[in-house]
Structures are given as structure tokens and as C-alpha cells.
Amino acid sequence: MRPILLQGHERSLTQIKFNSEGDLLFSCSKDHIINVWFSHNGERLGTYEGHNGTVWTIDVDSQSRFLVSGSADNELRLWNVSDGKCLYVWEFPTAVKRVAFSDDDERVVCITEQRMGHQCVIRVFKLNRDGDGTAQSLEPEHMFSPIGSKATVCAFTYTPNLIITGHESGKIALFDVVTGTEVLNNERAHMDVVTDLQLSTDRSYFVTSSKDKTARIHDTKTLRVLKTFTTETPLNSAALAPNKPYVLVGGGQEAMQVTTTSLRQGKFETRFWHKVFEEEVGRVKGHFGPINTIAVHPAGTSYASGGEDGFVRVHHFEESYFRAKPYGDLQLED
Structure with missing residues (x-):
């Protein structure tokens, strides 16, 4: 696979x-800029400029019409995907660490950081999709502060008004956004910070990665841990490959300690694990530093990884990947 x-x-x-069609790839980084690329050839289509701090997080709606971004400049921004215009800016007391659209594109959830006496707050905004998108409500539809450990990642589930959150303590929880109550939690989901959370296509299960060197698959309804993938390096990201039973994980030692280890020991590879058998099936090298984020094409034809080295690498899977029999000689019926 030539990246x-x-x-x-x-x-x-x-x-x-x-995006949901998989023809566009959005990337954000600590240089304040959001880029959008054609995923098939890696050509840069444009940039979204306006943030004044590290852009921590982005999400794009299912129609590829709106993009939301959260940044260290304490702003949540709404962008028009096609022309790069910033349509609306929400300002908060602290940095925005995670944003996500609901599956019907009507709402956006965002997590702001616990800092300088401010609590970690989860806010849900109802988007006004009429007209050009500039007429948004300044006030959130719902907001609440999770008690205890601060939330680091979040996503909407398939149940209306329910969101999943991953926390600094390793806890995973379900919150009702209307009342702000914790409906269910799994305190021992991970032993350290939850660094990423990605849902399956039908949102019935999800994968998380953590600094405790594991990635885990959980059931959305019960939060039960279904599978565990244990590595020897802190993980920053985990993604599910659609149509194939694979989980992709990436991470690596903290940037501060990288100089003391060789590339081989630093473990800067994207690692493929079998979702069912919990066995590692492959590795892809390439980055000169920890892998911070991984995304898989919605059709499962390629994947991309973004690293501490400032590069995004897009890998299109070769024919052999699709021909491989991941369950042995078993033929699966669709």
C-alpha cells in the first residue's frame, strides 16, 4: 500500500x-488551520481559516453541508463546507475539546475543558439548517456538567437525547442531555484517559482507545466491554473498518520521550486487530512520531492516519485486503 x-x-x-460519502477528508491540527482534501488522490481542496488556537476537533454532517470545529481559542465554529465561510461562532470560557453531530444532523454536542475554575461542560446546540446557516441560536438547547472525572470524548447514540462520553478517569458513561443525568456508566471501562471514541455504522457498538495501552469495543446499550485489544504503547486513536472484522489502532510514546527511543521501539505504526479473535493481524509503518488520529473510509476502501509529525497518510487498501478470508474458510452471508 503506497500511501x-x-x-x-x-x-x-x-x-x-x-465525510459520509468518503470523497472528502477533513484534517485539523495545532497550527490553527482546518484542511479539506480529495481522499482518492490527496489533492488539497481548500482550508478553513479563522481559529486562533489549536483546532482540537472537527465533525462534518451527513450531507457534507456544515462542518463544526472546536479549538483552544475557546470557540466552536460552524462552517459552510463548500465555500469555506465561517457561518457562526460560539464562545466559551475554556477550550472546546470535542464536537460531534447527531445522526439526523439537527444537533451538535461539544465538550469544553475544565480549567481556571471552570467546570467541564457538555453543551448541545440545535442547529438551524434553514437558509444559509448564519442564523443560529447563541444559547445551547441543553447544558450540564458531568460530576466527577471530566469528559474527554463524546458522541450521540442512536437513541434520541442520549450521548456517550469517555472520561479522564477511564470511565464511559451514557448521559441524558435533557436532564443532564448519568443514565449508566462503566467506571472500569479503561484504567486511564479515554483518548478516542468511534461508533460503528449502526451505532450499536463503539470502539475506544486509551492511554492505558488498550482499545476496547463496547455495547452502546449496556456499556459492557465486548472485546479488548492490548498493546504495549499508549493509544491515541482507534477506528472500526466497515465490512471487515478489523479494528485499527494507533498511538505511540509521548512526543517528549520520543528522542530517547528508536522508531521500532516507539511503535509508531497503525496496527490492525481482528475484531472477533482479538489478535493482531498486521501493521503499517510510516509516521515519524506518535499517531494521533485514525479514520477509515465509510466504504472501507481506504484509511487515513494523522501524526505528531504533521503529516496525514492516506492508504488505499490493495486487492489482497479484500480477497483475504478474515474468518478462515468461513463464507459469511450478507
Whole structure:
């Protein structure tokens, strides 16, 4: 798999995201800029400029019409995907660490950081999709502060008004956004910070990665841990491959300790694990530093990884990947 190297960022990547068709790839980084690329050839289509701090997180709606981004400049911004215009800016007391659209594109959830006496707050905004999108409500539809450990990642579930959150303590919880109550939690889901959370296509299960060197698959309804993938390096991201039983994980030692280890020991590879058998099936090298974020094409034809080295690498899977029999000689019926 010869990767396509996307060079459009000057600092380390924080999140990458495919749109629902998979023809566009969005990337954000610590250099304040959001880029959008054609995923098939890696050509840069444009940039979204306006943030004054690290852009921590992005998400794009299912129609590829709106993009939301959260940044260290304490702003949540709404963008028009096609022309790069910033349509609306929400300002908060602290940095926005995670944003996500609901499956019907009507709402956006965002997590702001616990800092300088401010609590970690989860806010849900109802988007006004009429007209050009500039007429948004300044006030959130719902907001609440999770008690205890601060939330680091979040996503909407398939149940209306329910969101999943991953926390600094390793806890995973379900919150009712209307009342702000914790409906269910799994305190021991991970032993350290939850660094990423990605849902399956039908949102019935999800994968998380953590600094405790594991990635885990959980059931959305019960939060039960279904599978565990244990590595020897802190993980920053985990993604599910659609149509194939694979989980992709990436991470690596903290940037501070990288100089003391060789590339081989630093473990800067994207690692493929079998979702059912919990066995590692492959590795893809390439980055010169920890992998911070991984995204898989919605059709499962390629994947992209963004690293501390400022590069995004897009890998299109070869024919052998699709021909491989991941369950042995078993033929699966669709």
C-alpha cells in the first residue's frame, strides 16, 4: 500500500474525519488551520481559516453541508463546507475539546475543558439548517456538567437525547442531555484517559482507545466491554473498518520521550486487530512520531492516519485486503 502523503499542516494533527460519502477528508491540527482534501488522490481542496488556537476537533454532517470545529481559542465554529465561510461562532470560557453531530444532523454536542475554575461542560446546540446557516441560536438547547472525572470524548447514540462520553478517569458513561443525568456508566471501562471514541455504522457498538495501552469495543446499550485489544504503547486513536472484522489502532510514546527511543521501539505504526479473535493481524509503518488520529473510509476502501509529525497518510487498501478470508474458510452471508 503506497500511501498518499498529505502535507498541509505545519504542526501535529489532532483529528481527521471522512465525510459520509468518503470523497472528502477533513484534517485539523495545532497550527490553527482546518484542511479539506480529495481522499482518492490527496489533492488539497481548500482550508478553513479563522481559529486562533489549536483546532482540537472537527465533525462534518451527513450531507457534507456544515462542518463544526472546536479549538483552544475557546470557540466552536460552524462552517459552510463548500465555500469555506465561517457561518457562526460560539464562545466559551475554556477550550472546546470535542464536537460531534447527531445522526439526523439537527444537533451538535461539544465538550469544553475544565480549567481556571471552570467546570467541564457538555453543551448541545440545535442547529438551524434553514437558509444559509448564519442564523443560529447563541444559547445551547441543553447544558450540564458531568460530576466527577471530566469528559474527554463524546458522541450521540442512536437513541434520541442520549450521548456517550469517555472520561479522564477511564470511565464511559451514557448521559441524558435533557436532564443532564448519568443514565449508566462503566467506571472500569479503561484504567486511564479515554483518548478516542468511534461508533460503528449502526451505532450499536463503539470502539475506544486509551492511554492505558488498550482499545476496547463496547455495547452502546449496556456499556459492557465486548472485546479488548492490548498493546504495549499508549493509544491515541482507534477506528472500526466497515465490512471487515478489523479494528485499527494507533498511538505511540509521548512526543517528549520520543528522542530517547528508536522508531521500532516507539511503535509508531497503525496496527490492525481482528475484531472477533482479538489478535493482531498486521501493521503499517510510516509516521515519524506518535499517531494521533485514525479514520477509515465509510466504504472501507481506504484509511487515513494523522501524526505528531504533521503529516496525514492516506492508504488505499490493495486487492489482497479484500480477497483475504478474515474468518478462515468461513463464507459469511450478507
